Amino acid sequence: MLVGGTFLTALLVLGATEWALDRAVGAQGRVVAPRFEVDPFWPKPLPNNWVLGETIGLGIDSQDHVWIVHRADRVNAIEGAADQNPPTAACCRKAPWVLEFDPAGNLVGHWGGPGQGYEWPASNHGIFVDYKDNVWIGGNDAKDSHILKFTKSGRFLMQFGRQGQSKGSNDTENFGRVAKIFVDPKENEAFVADGYGNKRVAVIDADSGKFKRYWGAYGNKPDDTNLGPYDPNAAPAQQFRTPVHCAELSNDGLVYVCDRPNDRIQVFRKDGTFVKEQFIAKRTLGDGSVWDIAFSKDPQQKYLYLADGKNEKIYVMDRESLQILTTFGDGGRQPGQFFAVHSIATDSKGNIFTTETYEGRRVQKFVYKGLAPVTRFDQGTVWPTPR
Amino acid sequence: MITTNQLLRCSISLAAGLTLTLIPVSAQRTTRAAEVPTFQVDPFWPRPLVNHWILGSVTGVAVDAQDHVWLVHRGMDSLTARTEAGLATNPPTAESCCAPAPYVLEFDSAGVLVNSWGGPGQGYEWPHTPAGIAVDGKGNVWIGGIFQMPAAMAGQSRPPTDAHVLKFTRGGKFLLQIGQAGKIEGSFSKTTLNQPAGFAIDTAANEVYVADGIANRRVVVFDSETGAYKRHWGAYGQPTSEAPVGTYDPDKPAEKQFNVVSCVDIARDGLVYVCDRRNDRIQAFKKDGTFVKEAFVSKSTLGEGSVWDIAFSNDPQQRFVYVADGSDQKVWVLRRDTLDVVSSVGAGGRWPGHFYGVGSLAVDSKGNVFTGETYEGKRVQKFLFKGLSAPAGGRQ
Numbered sequence: 086m087l088v089g090g091t092f093l094t095a096l097l098v099l100g101a102t103e104w105a106l107d108r109a110v111g112a113q114g115r116v117v118a119p120r121f122e123v124d125p126f127w128p129k130p131l132p133n134n135w136v137l138g139e140t141i142g143l144g145i146d147s148q149d150h151v152w153i154v155h156r157a158d159r160v161n162a163i164e165g166a167a168d169q170n171p172p173t174a175a176c177c178r179k180a181p182w183v184l185e186f187d188p189a190g191n192l193v194g195h196w197g198g199p200g201q202g203y204e205w206p207a208s209n210h211g212i213f214v215d216y217k218d219n220v221w222i223g224g225n226d227a228k229d230s231h232i233l234k235f236t237k238s239g240r241f242l243m244q245f246g247r248q249g250q251s252k253g254s255n256d257t258e259n260f261g262r263v264a265k266i267f268v269d270p271k272e273n274e275a276f277v278a279d280g281y282g283n284k285r286v287a288v289i290d291a292d293s294g295k296f297k298r299y300w301g302a303y304g305n306k307p308d309d310t311n312l313g314p315y316d317p318n319a320a321p322a323q324q325f326r327t328p329v330h331c332a333e334l335s336n337d338g339l340v341y342v343c344d345r346p347n348d349r350i351q352v353f354r355k356d357g358t359f360v361k362e363q364f365i366a367k368r369t370l371g372d373g374s375v376w377d378i379a380f381s382k383d384p385q386q387k388y389l390y391l392a393d394g395k396n397e398k399i400y401v402m403d404r405e406s407l408q409i410l411t412t413f414g415d416g417g418r419q420p421g422q423f424f425a426v427h428s429i430a431t432d433s434k435g436n437i438f439t440t441e442t443y444e445g446r447r448v449q450k451f452v453y454k455g456l457a458p459v460t461r462f463d464q465g466t467v468w469p470t471p472r
Numbered sequence: 473m474i475t476t477n478q479l480l481r482c483s484i485s486l487a488a489g490l491t492l493t494l495i496p497v498s499a500q501r502t503t504r505a506a507e508v509p510t511f512q513v514d515p516f517w518p519r520p521l522v523n524h525w526i527l528g529s530v531t532g533v534a535v536d537a538q539d540h541v542w543l544v545h546r547g548m549d550s551l552t553a554r555t556e557a558g559l560a561t562n563p564p565t566a567e568s569c570c571a572p573a574p575y576v577l578e579f580d581s582a583g584v585l586v587n588s589w590g591g592p593g594q595g596y597e598w599p600h601t602p603a604g605i606a607v608d609g610k611g612n613v614w615i616g617g618i619f620q621m622p623a624a625m626a627g628q629s630r631p632p633t634d635a636h637v638l639k640f641t642r643g644g645k646f647l648l649q650i651g652q653a654g655k656i657e658g659s660f661s662k663t664t665l666n667q668p669a670g671f672a673i674d675t676a677a678n679e680v681y682v683a684d685g686i687a688n689r690r691v692v693v694f695d696s697e698t699g700a701y702k703r704h705w706g707a708y709g710q711p712t713s714e715a716p717v718g719t720y721d722p723d724k725p726a727e728k729q730f731n732v733v734s735c736v737d738i739a740r741d742g743l744v745y746v747c748d749r750r751n752d753r754i755q756a757f758k759k760d761g762t763f764v765k766e767a768f769v770s771k772s773t774l775g776e777g778s779v780w781d782i783a784f785s786n787d788p789q790q791r792f793v794y795v796a797d798g799s800d801q802k803v804w805v806l807r808r809d810t811l812d813v814v815s816s817v818g819a820g821g822r823w824p825g826h827f828y829g830v831g832s833l834a835v836d837s838k839g840n841v842f843t844g845e846t847y848e849g850k851r852v853q854k855f856l857f858k859g860l861s862a863p864a865g866g867r868q
Contacts, residue, residue, distance in 0.1 A: 125515035125824050136820045136828075163847065164820065164828060166775065166799055173774035174799035177820030370565040371554060395558055397569040416526045416556075416570030418851040420515045420824060424526075425555055443555050444848035447822040463568070466520040 116459040118401045118410040119381060119388055121437055121451035122469045123421035128190030128448065134167055135180035136160060140440035140448060142212035142222070142265070143428035146237070150193065151186045151430075151438055153448050154212040154222060157198070182209060183220070183239065188432070190450070196239030203233055203241050204248040211265035211278070211428075215291065223263030225281040225328065230259040232266060232277065232294075245294035254283040254307035257296040264330045265377070269355070276340060278332040284309065284325040286332045286342055286357070300357035301325055302344065315346045317367045322347055326373075333378045335386050335404070346373035350391070350407065363407035369395050377428045380404065382435040390437060392429040397422070398463075399429065399437070399451075413451075413464040420449070421466045507860035508805055508815040509785055509792055511841060513825035517854035518583030524559060525573035526551070530844035530852055531618070532605035532670075533832040536642070539581040541834070541842050543852050544590070544605040544615055547572045550850075575602055576613070576644065581836065583854070589644030590615075596638055596646045597653040600631035604668065604683065604735075608696065609675025612647060613640045616668035618686055621654070635665050637682055639696075650682075650699040659688040659712035662701035670735040670781070672744070674759070681736045681744060689717065689730040691746055691761070705761035706730055707748065720750050722771045727751050734831070735781045739790050739808070747795075750777035754795070754811060767811030773799050780831040784808065786839040786857075794841060798831040803843065803855075815863050817841075817855065824853065 128151075131137075138159035144152040157179040166174035182197025199205040206224020213221040219242060220235045230251035234243040246259035254261065261283030267276045268291050277287040279299075285307040287299040301307030302325045312322055331343035339360060340353040348367050352360040366374040374393045381388035381404075389407070391400040398414040414423050424445035430438050435453035451467065518541070521527075527543075528550035534542040551557045551572055558566025575590030575598075592598040599617020606614045617634025632654025639648040651665040658666075667686035673696055674681070680696040684704075690712045692704035706712040707730045717729045735747035743764060744757045752771050756764040770778040778797045785792035785808075793811070795804040801820035804813050818827045832844030839857030 130819060130823070130826070131821065134820055137822070163775070163799075171774070172772075174778070174797075174801075175770065175773070176799075176801040366567045368564075368567050369558075370563070371558070372565075374567075395569075396566050415520060416524055417521065418527070418822065418849070419520065422520070443552070444850075445822070446848075468516050468520075 116410050117456050118459050119435065120454040120457040120467075121399075121413060122454055122467050124450045124452050125420035126190070127450035128186045128192065131180055131184075131192060133180075134176045134178050136164060136177040137180055137446045137448075139427075139442040140446055141210050141427060141442050143430045143438055143440045143448065144212045144214045144220075145430045145432050145438065146214035146218060147216070149188045149432045149434070150214075151188075151432070151448065151450075152212050152214055152220065153184050153186075153440055154182055154197065154209050155180070155184070155440075155446070156209060157182050183212065183222075185237070186448075194238065196235075200241060203244045204231060206231070206233070207248075210263065210281075213266045213268065215268035215275075216270035221266040221268070221275065223260075223266060223277075223280065225262040225264060227262070227282070229262050230256075230282070232260060232263055232275075243292075243294060245289060251282055253309045254279075254285045254299075254301065256283075257299075260287065262328070264328050265332065267332055267334050269334050272355070274355075276332040276334055278329050278343065281328040283307065284327055284329060286329065286340065286353070288355075288357075298357055300353070302347075302351060303362075304353060304357050304359040315348065315370060315373065317348070317370075321349070321362075321364075325351075330375070331377045333380070335380055336384065337386075341378050341389070343375045343378060344373075345375050346371070348374045350375055350378070352407075361407070365391060365400060365409070366393060366396055369393075371395065372425075376426070379429045379431045379437065382431055382433055390429055390431065392426045392439060394423070394425040394427050394442065397424070397426060399426070399439070411459045411462055411464060413467045415465050417466070418445075419466065421451070421468055506807075506814065508863045509839065510815075510858045510861050511817055511855035512858055514854045514856050515824035516583070518579045518585065518852065521573055521585060523573075524569040524571060526556065526570040527573055527850045527852075529829070529846040529848075529850055530832060531601070531603035531846055532615070533834045533842050533844040533852060534605045534607050534613075535834040535836045535842065536607035536611065537609070539836045539838070540586070541579045541581070541836070541852070541854075542605055542607055542613065543577050543579075543832075543844055544575055544602045545573070545577075545844075545850070546601055546603075546846075547575050547591075549601060576605070576615070578642070579852075587643070589640075593646060596649045597636060599634040599636070599638070599653070601634060603634075604670040606671035606673060607642065608673035608680070611642045613642055613644075614638070614671045614673065614680065615640070616665075616670065616682070616685065617653075618667040618669050620667055620686065634667055637665060637668050637671070637680075639680075648697075648699055650694055656687075658714055659684075659690050659704075659706070660714075661688075665692070669733070670737075670747070672736045672738045674738055677759075681738065683733045683736040683747065685734075686732055688712065689733055691733065691736050691744070691757070703761060705757070707751075707755060708766075709757060709761045709763035720752065720774065720777065722752070722774075726753075726766075730755075732777065734779070737782045737784070739784055740788070741790075745782050745793065747779045747782055748777075749779050750775075752778045754779055754782065754793070754806075756811075765811065767806070769795055769804055769806070769813060770797060770800050773797070775799060778804075781833040783833040783835045783841065786835055786837055794833055794835065796830045796833040796843060798827070798829045798846065801827040801830060803830065803833065803841065822849075825855075 185194035207226030231246035262281030601619035636651030670683035828849035829847030
């Protein structure tokens with residue numbers, strides 16, 4: 086019987102090893118991809134009637150602690166009623182800017198905001214915990230042209246660049262509204278997605294901040310000429326379109342850059358040599374489709390996960406071919422749905438975490454459920470099954 | 473065997489999910505060691521919408537006789553075109569998401585969307601900002617509206633103020649309109665309304681009670697079949713007044729007028745409960761408008777106030793009143809006899825069981841509570857009734 090046979094095949098594939106799965110794909114044309122289910126109860130409720138503003142950055146450290154940075158100053162007077170003078174209601178108060186959760190979703194640390202010796206960004210953006218357990222934060226306000234580095238407990242360590250000093254995409258002392266940072270443990274270099282003002286990837290020494298190199302789209306010298314709005318029918322732009330929203334380094338030394346409004350990923354070697362590009366949801370206008378990237382946790386990082394805050398989904402891609410295998414997520418305010426899914430990261434168990442900006446304002450966990458045949462290209466909202 | 477393991481893992485994770493569904497319920501003010509209703513949020517109700525539809529600000533929730541759950545929301549008017557509704561712009565700016573759902577959605581008790589309708593049509597004026605929904609004993613659906621045209625916009629090509637209510641069949645066929653968009657005659661009018669926000673229907677008496685509303689500050693009763701005026705009253709059952717109402721101050725004597733009448737609900741024993749939202753109070757009346765009693769809820773709340781919507785527990789005596797408080801981001805649980813707060817559910821935030829702008833409330837025949845969130849909450853949530861138990865501090 087056809088249905089029974091299909092079911093049996095599915096069972097066999099589910100029971101096979103990853104190696105056999107790959108063989109099965111080759112033999113039957115069946116696509117296999119990591120599968121996820123949202124955990125609606127992660128994290129635990131915040132204490133102190135705290136609420137989040139635009140949740141604009143996400144990082145995971147070596148202990149699988151989940152770090153987020155949000156824009157506390159964007160909590161309005163209605164939602165932040167308890168912060169008003171006098172308070173207009175018993176709830177709510179803005180949470181501290183940087184929050185650290187343990188793997189169970191308990192809030193275990195919090196800090197952030199203006200302090201002595203550094204310039205807190207006017208609009209913080211992106212958070213990264215490096216291999217030395219230091220925490221990096223960027224900022225995308227018009228005057229944010231700097232990067233901050235703290236210890237995990239929030240003690241200020243370094244500031245690279247000065248606020249309000251950007252001289253454009255060829256400045257080697259300041260940045261231009263940085264979206265995100267990634268530190269390469271092998272070379273102790275920080276790759277900077279730079280950014281909302283500049284149109285480049287910048288690489289600096291992670292300790293001294295000394296500029297080492299930078300490049301634009303296709304490895305070109307960056308040029309700050311206004312490109313106008315993205316047009317999917319035009320020839321591919323020879324420069325990044327702001328914001329350059331991520332620069333993620335894979336274990337095999339490739340740099341994946343989110344060229345967000347251009348709807349494309351560009352891949353480079355560490356030295357800035359262009360390797361390849363891939364367009365995603367190419368007819369997406371405005372904010373664009375390529376917001377943030379994370380990799381699967383197998384040593385080969387076989388899969389790439391791409392967050393699209395405009396189409397409200399996660400693309401599960403084959404990293405080698407950059408082909409989309411399946412997608413999950415949809416618009417909405419329920420678990421597993423998104424409003425402006427902005428940041429994505431994976432923990433050591435392969436679980437995916439996401440944060441949402443604008444009015445999404447939350448962090449969500451998607452539990453890794455192993456490899457499975459793709460039966461629906463667009464999986465929509467991924468809830469635990471069966472119910 | 474792998475398959476068995478996977479099934480096992482799945483059931484374990486579901487079981488874990490259920491045990492974690494408890495949300496914090498804090499005992500606010502316990503008059504005696506009485507038992508109170510307890511709840512768990514169901515994060516997977518309703519089922520995901522179809523067609524990449526999303527909700528705007530939810531301004532009304534109701535449950536009908538079949539335990540179907542109805543909501544009305546503000547649609548595109550409350551969505552941000554650039555960031556949120558990329559499929560609804562011209563040209564579309566997104567490839568696959570999102571577009572506003574129809575204004576009126578009907579879910580079955582399992583959370584499956586079974587019908588949707590709403591919007592402008594022949595023979596009636598669809599409100600610019602639909603708000604408030606009720607399903608009467610004959611299965612007909614009532615909808616109000618709360619848009620106020622800014623005074624500076626008068627005469628311009630802006631929508632008129634919502635000053636009317638509409639009645640449809642459950643399938644969305646127009647039946648009756650009371651009032652007329654933009655026609656404002658004040659709180660003594662027998663034919664017009666001003667931003668009506670809620671309803672209660674006395675099916676046996678063929679009467680519809682309208683919470684009227686943002687500006688008229690009264691309860692007004694019409695014949696639910698003909699729309700003919702029956703009676704109206706203001707706070708304490710007094711005649712309505714056009715005099716301006718003062719800004720609420722918890723330290724001043726109680727205000728003699730209503731300040732935003734956002735709900736009206738009739739208990740089985742015939743008492744009519746009114747949300748006097750910005751005055752942080754409930755007032756209860758006989759059906760003829762005779763004042764019975766009042767109670768303040770979260771009296772220190774300023775701004776938009778604490779008493780947004782009301783529903784009753786489903787036991788025969790309706791021993792408890794639930795109050796949606798979109799300022800404090802809670803549902804308060806009150807004893808109906810004393811109107812004392814005995815418990816509360818919820819906290820601020822965007823996760824399941826949290827709220828932003830919880831302003832609508834309804835209860836089904838099993839005692840489950842459904843909430844609607846306006847502002848940027850933009851969702852409906854289900855709280856499973858878990859029976860009565862002693863109120864516990866902290867986690868329930």
